[in-house]
Amino acid sequence: MSQEQQIAIEERFARVFNDKSFKERLTSADFEKYINAKKRLSFQKHDTIFEDGETPKGVYFLDKGAAKLSKSGAFGKDQILRFIKEGDIIGYRSLLCGENFQAKAEAMTDIECIFLPAEVFMYLLEVDPQLSFVMLQKISYELGESSNTITFLAQKTVRERLAEILILLEQKLGVDPEGFIKISLTREEIANIIGTATESAIRLISEFKQDSLIEVDGRNIKILNHDKLMKLGHVVL
Numbered sequence: 001m002s003q004e005q006q007i008a009i010e011e012r013f014a015r016v017f018n019d020k021s022f023k024e025r026l027t028s029a030d031f032e033k034y035i036n037a038k039k040r041l042s043f044q045k046h047d048t049i050f051e052d053g054e055t056p057k058g059v060y061f062l063d064k065g066a067a068k069l070s071k072s073g074a075f076g077k078d079q080i081l082r083f084i085k086e087g088d089i090i091g092y093r094s095l096l097c098g099e100n101f102q103a104k105a106e107a108m109t110d111i112e113c114i115f116l117p118a119e120v121f122m123y124l125l126e127v128d129p130q131l132s133f134v135m136l137q138k139i140s141y142e143l144g145e146s147s148n149t150i151t152f153l154a155q156k157t158v159r160e161r162l163a164e165i166l167i168l169l170e171q172k173l174g175v176d177p178e179g180f181i182k183i184s185l186t187r188e189e190i191a192n193i194i195g196t197a198t199e200s201a202i203r204l205i206s207e208f209k210q211d212s213l214i215e216v217d218g219r220n221i222k223i224l225n226h227d228k229l230m231k232l233g234h235v236v237l
Contacts, residue, residue: 013089043110090105
């Protein structure tokens with residue numbers, strides 16, 4: 001999926017999932033149910049939002065901050081599945097499937113979010129066709145992302161995977177005023193994403209820096225040459 005299509009889906013979801021839009025579409029009674037049920041929650045960096053195996057109690061809409069979904073492997077090593085940014089909603093897949101959470105959600109920055117209890121979220125999906133449609137689009141998009149991840153890990157070299165993930169992280173999370181990708185990742189986390197040893201990730205990041213593809217400031221990374229990085233990673237946006 002192109003970046004433009006992804007942005008369109010995100011913008012459509014943002015237009016639908018907010019108090020003003022709900023008030024315009026829902027009956028007075030349904031809107032009152034929504035307003036009374038939602039709660040504003042705060043999480044600090046490294047806090048767990050929900051655990052792998054936990055029973056879903058509702059969905060979380062991020063107003064501010066970023067989070068990651070990860071799953072522990074057979075040897076206790078966490079695998080990062082995807083990143084969650086402002087304007088994203090998490091917790092709905094397991095809720096819709098009627099199963100426990102299949103991943104852990106952890107705050108990567110301080111987070112402000114809206115929590116909507118399961119029964120109210122499910123009710124809104126029944127009575128609000130626009131919400132149901134944008135959720136269907138989000139699910140379809142994320143299914144495509146999962147398919148791309150399988151190809152990403154199976155068919156690309158580690159060097160190509162690092163180039164691609166840096167481009168995708170910038171696309172997904174944006175940059176700060178100085179141009180650095182908005183989230184700072186440890187070398188172990190980067191290695192985890194691209195499926196290699198931490199030592200290999202450290203070496204590749206150093207090579208990218210020497211080749212003037214990126215700038216590194218501690219854990220922060222800025223892309224200096226998008227064209228070369230995209231060509232190296234065979235990225236098409």
